[in-house]
Amino acid sequence: MQEHDMSSGPYRRRLFHAVFLVGTLSGSAAMAVHSEEGVRNYDARDAYNAQARFGISSAQTSSQAALRQAVPELMVEFDESNGLVRSLTNPVGALSDPRSGDPMAIGLDFVQKHRDALGLGLNDLANLEVTDRVYSKVSGTTNLYLRQTYRGLPVYNGQLQINVDRDGRVLSVHSDFLPALESSLAGTTPRLSAADAVVGVAKHLGVRLSAAPQSLKAEPGARQRTRVAVEGLSTEPIDAELAVLPVRRGEARLVWRFQVHTLDTDHAYDVTVDASTGEVWTRFDWVAADDAYRVYPMPVESPNHTTPLPPADGRVLVSNPANATASPYGWHDTNGAAGAEYTTLRGNNVHAYEDTNNDGLPPAVQPDCTSLIHCDFPITLTGAPSTYIPAAVTNLFYWNNIIHDVQYQYGFDEASGNFQVNNYGRGGAGNDDVRAEAQDGGGMNNANFMTPPDGQRPRMQMYRWNTVTPNKDGDLDAGIIVHEYGHGISNRLVGGPSNVSCLSNRQQPGEGISDFLSLFYTAKATDTGAQGRGVGTYALNQPTTGVGIRPQRYSTSSAVNTWTYASINGMAVPHGVGAVFAQGMWEAYWALVNHHGFSANLYDATGTAGNQRMMLYFTQGLKNTPCSPTFTQVRDGIITAATTLHGGEDVCRLWTAFAAFGMGTNAVSSGSGGTTPTNGFAVPAACAAFSATAAKL
Template sequence: MRIPSLRGMSTRLCATIALSFLGAALSAAEAGVAELRRALPDVHVAGDGAAPRMIYRPGGFLSGPDGFLGGPGASGKAQPVAGDADLARDPHRSVRRFLDTYPAIYGAGSQLDTAEIAKDAVSPRSGMRTTVWQQKIAGIPVLGATLVAHTTNNGSLVTVGGRFLPDLVQVAARNQKRTGAAAAPQVDAAAALKRALKAIGTPDLERKQVSSSLSPGPEQRQKLGMPGVHDTQAELIWFQGDDGLHLAWRIRYELDHGFAYGSVVDADNGDVLEHRQITIVCGDCNAPANADPHVAHVAHVPARAVAQKQSAATPLATKAAQISAAPFNTVQMRVFTGESPKPMMPGLASPNPYYEPPTVPSQLITIAPDPLASPNGWCNASASTMGNNADANVDHNFDRLADRRAAGTIGGGGSTLTFDFTPDLTVAPQSTTANQDAATVNMFYWMNIAHDRLYKHGFTEAFGNYQSENFSRGGLGGDPMIGTVQTALGRISNNASFTDANSDGVSARIIMFLFNQVTPERDSGLDAQLIIHEYMHGLIMRMINGGGVHYGGTYWPQGRSMAEGYCDFMGICLTADPNDDTSANYPFCAYLTRQTSPDNYYRGYRQYPYSTNMSADPMTLSMVPLFPGQEVHGMGVLWGSVLWDARAALIDKTDGTTGTNMILDLVLEAIKLTPPEPTLLEARDALLLADVVLN
């Protein structure tokens, strides 16, 4: 069994393993939770009672539109009721009533108005509102002191969760010596960066000069420049220590070996208070010695604007006026419209080590951007693989600067743009400019496909999507997705990675390497499944629990495996023909991993193909302990399989297009409703709750 109650769509998860731990000491918050349980016996409290990560009911809402527990709409889809005028005046009415009724749980009832609303976004698919409140002292955020709530379109409370500090005014008063020093940290950002570098064992970098550019404001946000250290940003935060609040620098940076890190450094004495690796890798790779594989799936470092190396360069940070122009009536691109040059979906019914799928030619197609998601098209006046949603380029030496972008040919009196590069797959990918440009165009195409498809189902500007210009639709612009192909030649291979600042307004980066298990090497920029997989990591970082979580909230193995499963699922779902056989086998990234094992084309990059057939894909929750060190990619197949089962069931009950759209709606709403640091069972509950919200 995979899931026992997902409306018959999957039976892979069953409650055979205890996945939550309760604190031993009774606290005021735990007493509040106990009182809540008496009112709502079926309520689920994610995390220990002293600091619930999220509170929800798997099959219904916490309250009706009036804010009272058990009120109209609390057991299912809420309907408009009298009092909607009050809701218009205060869309957070049910949140306030819940917090006031159970003030001990979060200590937030009387503090909601003193916190800053960091996000207030409405889902275009369900009308569900996501609100994130952030506590601040002297204009500086308290790290982790956020409250996140979801309410229906008529105000019923769906979930609430977070880690608000109770009595913030008193906390600030008790820490007056520290809070009063907010404007003058004793350790500046440059010194804090050097302390962080020392902590991870890079003494050669400590002696180098650091330059900085400071933005106005109490957080003193700044970009730091240093040889060998890239995409470095720093900002002041309050860190909650055992002995009270510490003014600290939160710093994000990336080293030459390609791994990014997030550190928190005390601004008073330079102590490193927190440190984690924040680059996500798609599999085992030649990581640096000081990279911690157990934290390789968290958030990600800010990717600075990529400057063009070519003489006719246009920086990524192109002015909004230029980006917002759509100068071409027709844009054509030569791409692989299937998942790779050797499509394998549906896959083999059984392993066949002698089978080699035929190579299909790339196709010159006229692109059709979604008019809502990309109102000004995919390309801008640069006439290259750089636009409002994405910037694709080659970076052979991995210096974070574009070696080249593919340049289109302008015709039709300036009205048409054509990218027509035919790859030669019989020679090394990097050996010809045509191969380099073909991979770049393919990468650009599939990043834009992911942008437009996911936009349709709810990854919009207000929820932190990746765009240079946001068209006054909410969120922060200036952050198109960056994608590099043929990266780090001769240094890193057989992998891909994703790095994001978990900060709207700062670009993320998908990094694609060559795969060398076969000669000639295979270019991951030609594998759409892997491109979408990495893109999906960005969506999860910015949308999980509404996006109000430090570094994405997927620290521990089950949360990270959930993310991997979502990414695998999306990579296959957006490249599979929705009308193909739902009971067949579907391998993930089989093209890139040829010859890694005799059954590679059967199972792809994972231990099993994705399949509703339990003999082909036997993953269940009981198998989780079998993965050494709880390896997240292996465990992620379980969650991906759950989603694949659900997709198949919905298609079988409707049709290919309808069922696919239904599962995509469910997935994106479920990610918003997933608590930080989730268990797989909590991820299941989020999917069930999304079904209630949508239906």
């Protein structure tokens, strides 16, 4: 495929500095380490726009009606609180006919022709930056991510996403562009300095500074990138730059944007501060060879999920588990040549080590598997976690690699922003293997995963749980490990690998995506949809039938789980809201498994079993999903993926499952920042006959 030159002109590609995402595990049943969204995330626009109501213009209505002539079942997602049309999708297919050519040219041509339907003008599309262009070999879809700019300034999360399939059909368009930006912004000259903005953040966080911050010399350019010298606020340097924050239609703010890494290492805040008033607008916490390993192997969830049961050692010795496609030189390689560079639990995909002193660094002496890469360490489950550190680190290393290798098959590869030191010339940035910290001393009864943009190393922190004596070790609970790694997957896929700030809105599915992945990786052929599945039961010292860290177990039986889409009303953000999304995903998963069956071979992404199909649709679906998505937009991303895979035969099956959960075509999301959706149980007209037949079965 011919790549167009994006080095100059309106499609110039630029690098931008890091923001970080941290996903945590804690939920209503877990012992609190971090409180919920009121502390972790803050967005002043939610309250500012709470009573705002915008209508659709006549030009938008006419343009949408014209497009509906070609796409009769066109769906438009409009956020009346900020006046933006956020999505154009076809629930049972594409928005355009097949066409040959470059996906970027095809996508931009479509958007130009239908800009009125999106509420955009010519000027709104005049200055774009390509942040990511991701081609999926397994699905044939190209996901294009473009950012709005104004006079050289980036618009914060002002993203246009266009998804184009292998036949040149535009599958969906998502826009967070602010129309008429030139008349929505007072100016691009800040009244306050970057140091003033840091003072505002310190006040916002309740931090008393011993000395006033000092702005160093600004770099040339519109963004005025400035390093701020300050003590007692951040463990990392603060580099602030100007940006434009969209507030709502007709209104934007000039802001300073930077990151604050708190001194306790628990938070990495991405903040925007009004460059005129010093008030904080947004604060998002982005802290989510021949070898053998004695571990609890996939799909064994924990010591309680296998035989013999504790206190006996139920682990098994797994030989040569590395997948040749995802990890062609094994799990201990980094230079892309035969032979392992490390005999410790370190390699291309992850470096696992004990971090009980919470310094974020591997200890001087690490578990050594010897030159034979034979990682077989003893464990005594009646002892404290400190007595079996090498065994815990081994289990953590194994599971991180397993998730890496399996997800690679479904499209979470180098170009999509996966986690590898060496990308073997396959695209992506590299040098971003996971730092997996076992028995981390920075907390208790929790876990987290920090995700920076592609090319920077993420960090997984696994804690001990004092739910019983001796403590339980989260490193032995695969459900928790997968959950945390899942944050890394969703943050790199939704919005593109360069923008990990796309899962911070109130109605966001991040925690649910992670729970769904936990269920997926630990599912067995003997499972049924009706049986209840909890997450984190081992860490909470519950039986395998326990509720785990969420208010209800996941199940297709309404006697076990009563949630529908509308259940997020009043739920805690993000964990309670996310759990509801996971239940909707679980019901869709079982709709496919019940019809197509189950395969234990998770590496076969082209397999026809229901679980294999679901992961394929799910992974490409996240790539199709826009920044700051509602549940219905994630639903659309998944179903859009299904229209192009397996002959589209599961489109109506998925619609029927989602509709039964309340996420039908007539569901009303209440917007990206809303948590009061209205259930809808309708399916597209093209699926009505299928749905009626399914209801009789």
